[in-house]
Amino acid sequence: MNRWIDRLFLLTWGVSVPMMIGALYMVFFHAPDEKVMGAAQRIFYFHVPSAMMTYASVFVLLGGSVGYLWTRDLRWDNLSRAATEVALLFCTVVLITGPIWAKPAWGVWWTWEARLTSTLILWLLLLACLMVRNYADSRDLGARLAAIVGIVAAVDVPIIHKAVTWWRGQHPEVFKPGADRALDPRMLQTFVFCIITFLIVFAVMLMLRWRVAQVEDRADAAVDMLATR
């Protein structure tokens, strides 16, 4: 199993390196300047895929949390631990790139608009997930509490997604059903390429963090064995 995961990791890592270079090339040389926002719009190619990978990570976190509460198997907890950290990383990228775009577009770095606020809540929930796991008295208690916070974090994702529609915030709706907007094909190509690249980077990070958690568990078990002698 581990050997298989290691091979998959090396393969995805090997693919991710040229793909990210390709994505950067497309963002800065292939995609044209947007007519209204100009250069600032290019951050969209990092911001939106990062938001998508946050959703994907929280989806994995939900799976790991439910799996752990159902089976009490710590391997599920390792998966949710890995997903939490990856989700926090991508959510941080979203919260950094968003204000960089907002300043030239809206004139302010931050506003307490529905999507921004709910994304910040998700970031805080992910941080809480890591904190309860690390500060709990036992591994099992930490895993249980983190699983519950993880499920609460997952509930926030559809709220973030629908926030613009429900509360009519300032945030632009990227995928509006039935919208009659002809996106330049080069912009669309760049956007799709960036999503695929970020998906591969997400897989690389998740596998790496999962492997680290697995090795930590084995080391703890070996220490416990030594302590009981």
Added chain:
Amino acid sequence: MKSYAFLFWAYNVIWICIAGWILLTFLRVRRLDRRLDGVERELSRSGRS
């Protein structure tokens, strides 16, 4: 259109650093995993004797 060559190369440098760090971390974890194999073997052998 503006030239984004500087940004392209700057992000490339950052990305190569991150990718290198990821690979190094993975190789260290794999080495640690193999050393743990040895520790577990040793522990089970000394437990039997």
